[in-house]
Amino acid sequence: MAQSVAPDTKAAAVRLRGVTKIYDTGVAALGPLDLDVNSGEFVSLLGPSGCGKSTALRLIAGLSAPSAGTVELSHRGAQRPGSHRIGFVFQEPTLMPWATVRDNVRLPFRLAHAPAADADTRIDDALDQVGLAEFAGAYPRELSGGMKMRVSLARALVTDPDILLMDEPFAALDEITRFRLNNDLLSLWRSLHKTVIFVTHSVFESVYLSQRVIVMTARPGRIGAEFRISAPEPRGEEFRTSAEYAAFCREVSNALAPSYAGQRGA
Amino acid sequence: MTSPRDIIRLLLPVAVLAAGLLVWEALVRAYDIQPYVLPSPLLVLQTLISDWGVLSQSLGVTLLTTLEGFVAAAIGGIALALLFNQSKWLEYSLFPYAIILQVTPVIAIAPLLLIYLQQQTAVIVCAWIVAFFPVLSNTTLGLNSVDRNLAGLFQLYGASRLQTLLFLKLPGALPYILGGLRIAGGLSLIGAVVAEIAAGSAGAGSGLAFRIAESGYRLNIPRMFAALLLLSLAGIVIYGLLALISHLLLRRWHESALGKES
Numbered sequence: 001m002a003q004s005v006a007p008d009t010k011a012a013a014v015r016l017r018g019v020t021k022i023y024d025t026g027v028a029a030l031g032p033l034d035l036d037v038n039s040g041e042f043v044s045l046l047g048p049s050g051c052g053k054s055t056a057l058r059l060i061a062g063l064s065a066p067s068a069g070t071v072e073l074s075h076r077g078a079q080r081p082g083s084h085r086i087g088f089v090f091q092e093p094t095l096m097p098w099a100t101v102r103d104n105v106r107l108p109f110r111l112a113h114a115p116a117a118d119a120d121t122r123i124d125d126a127l128d129q130v131g132l133a134e135f136a137g138a139y140p141r142e143l144s145g146g147m148k149m150r151v152s153l154a155r156a157l158v159t160d161p162d163i164l165l166m167d168e169p170f171a172a173l174d175e176i177t178r179f180r181l182n183n184d185l186l187s188l189w190r191s192l193h194k195t196v197i198f199v200t201h202s203v204f205e206s207v208y209l210s211q212r213v214i215v216m217t218a219r220p221g222r223i224g225a226e227f228r229i230s231a232p233e234p235r236g237e238e239f240r241t242s243a244e245y246a247a248f249c250r251e252v253s254n255a256l257a258p259s260y261a262g263q264r265g266a
Numbered sequence: 267m268t269s270p271r272d273i274i275r276l277l278l279p280v281a282v283l284a285a286g287l288l289v290w291e292a293l294v295r296a297y298d299i300q301p302y303v304l305p306s307p308l309l310v311l312q313t314l315i316s317d318w319g320v321l322s323q324s325l326g327v328t329l330l331t332t333l334e335g336f337v338a339a340a341i342g343g344i345a346l347a348l349l350f351n352q353s354k355w356l357e358y359s360l361f362p363y364a365i366i367l368q369v370t371p372v373i374a375i376a377p378l379l380l381i382y383l384q385q386q387t388a389v390i391v392c393a394w395i396v397a398f399f400p401v402l403s404n405t406t407l408g409l410n411s412v413d414r415n416l417a418g419l420f421q422l423y424g425a426s427r428l429q430t431l432l433f434l435k436l437p438g439a440l441p442y443i444l445g446g447l448r449i450a451g452g453l454s455l456i457g458a459v460v461a462e463i464a465a466g467s468a469g470a471g472s473g474l475a476f477r478i479a480e481s482g483y484r485l486n487i488p489r490m491f492a493a494l495l496l497l498s499l500a501g502i503v504i505y506g507l508l509a510l511i512s513h514l515l516l517r518r519w520h521e522s523a524l525g526k527e528s
Contacts, residue, residue, distance in 0.1 A: 048378070057455065058418070061418075061422055062422070063418045063421055064424060084423060086420075086422065088419065088421075088422055090415045090418075092415060094413060094415040094416050094419060096416065096433075096437065096438075097519045097520065098437045098438075098440070098518075098519045098520075099437075099519075105434075107419070107423070108423045110429075110433065111423040111424060111425045111429055111433070112423065112424075113424065139518055139519050140519070141519060141521075159423075241335075
């Protein structure tokens with residue numbers, strides 16, 4: 001049932017081959033999974049809770065090792081000091097409550113082995129990009145949920161990563177804030193040319209943001225279907241209310257339904 | 267900020283204290299109770315002033331012991347917790363003994379310590395035994411309560427063990443450590459007092475607890491009360507100081523220090 005998507009000729013930024021994850025408890029969480037994400041592509045992993053999509057993201061980030069299979073990230077040329085190949089945004093803002101916004105964004109530089117001379121400028125730029133320049137001296141508790149998420153995004157962007165991994169980053173936010181952050185994320189993606197892998201359980205969010213939506217099956221998660229969202233760029237709020245958008249959403253929802261079939265109360 | 271409700275809240279305990287003292291004074295006078303049975307509050311105050319020379323010296327001794335025990339407990343508790351955090355095997359090997367030290371009543375250990383150690387050392391060790399455990403267990407709890415995702419982020423950016431400890435685990439554990447220290451402050455005073463009473467020796471370097479025991483033998487009840495009052499005040503001041511330090515360190519970021527404003 002997986003609709004084949006013609007492989008792109010561009011270089012793959014992320015390549016997963018036969019990746020599985022089996023936890024110590026014996027639970028098979030993921031796979032086997034084959035996945036190619038092209039450089040500069042915006043891909044969503046969509047699936048029910050517990051389908052292993054977050055696990056896939058942690059494997060790509062190297063936070064956890066696959067039980068079998070290989071995870072390859074493309075190598076780019078010489079990195080400047082303070083650069084990092086991967087930026088990660090969690091579902092929670094995951095900020096250090098004892099540190100100011102600026103110090104939270106500085107963290108990757110602080111942990112880097114080669115100090116970056118231009119760290120301060122880059123922190124300013126990152127805060128600018130997420131619209132928080134005025135809040136550099138604030139503490140996380142003084143910020144709203146959406147603003148905390150922006151700090152988290154700035155921290156992921158400050159190292160100028162090739163790949164941005166996002167694990168349901170806006171799931172806990174109210175709808176208006178989520179829409180605004182969706183739009184800001186899209187414009188950042190367009191201007192910064194990052195590869196984004198975005199995990200979500202929202203059909204609407206995945207269709208709105210992505211060039212490609214990958215629908216995952218229930219645990220152990222595999223690829224159930226793939227959709228290329230061929231809507232014109234740049235997308236804005238008018239896309240949300242278009243018939244085209246609704247059609248994509250219906251298609252993706254139908255593909256997602258079997259993943260929920262075995263679940264009670266779904 | 268200071269609503270009438272807040273003022274009443276502050277005044278109520280003061281009023282209760284004043285009423286209690288008045289009733290106490292009145293009872294002593296009405297029934298002509300002798301000072302060696304129950305001294306009146308005024309007499310206790312007079313004794314405190316007249317015996318200030320002896321009592322202040324003893325207060326100094328007890329406070330110094332308490333401080334030494336507290337510092338030893340703070341350093342020992344935090345250091346042990348850090349060691350346990352770095353090595354699970356060390357924790358499995360030693361933690362049971364920390365618990366045994368904690369649950370064995372210190373008043374039963376004190377006489378033994380006095381046999382093997384010099385008195386001054388024994389007193390400090392007593393204060394340490396009583397006070398180190400809350401620091402150890404709270405610090406351990408704090409170090410283990412690190413946000414899992416933040417730990418993942420540190421891993422992602424290739425943080426070393428030392429960096430993870432300094433920039434993540436210790437700041438995250440700070441509220442717990444301070445909570446442990448606040449308990450340890452009061453406990454080290456108790457430890458010092460217990461050891462002094464167990465030691466029971468005369469001469470120079472005698473603390474407040476010794477003064478209480480000594481005054482008891484001599485039926486100098488007003489001085490017993492005066493010394494007790496000083497001990498109690500010392501405990502309150504220690505707790506207040508530690509609470510203040512804790513507040514100053516946490517007020518910018520920790521929920522416990524935010525009060526009702528948010």
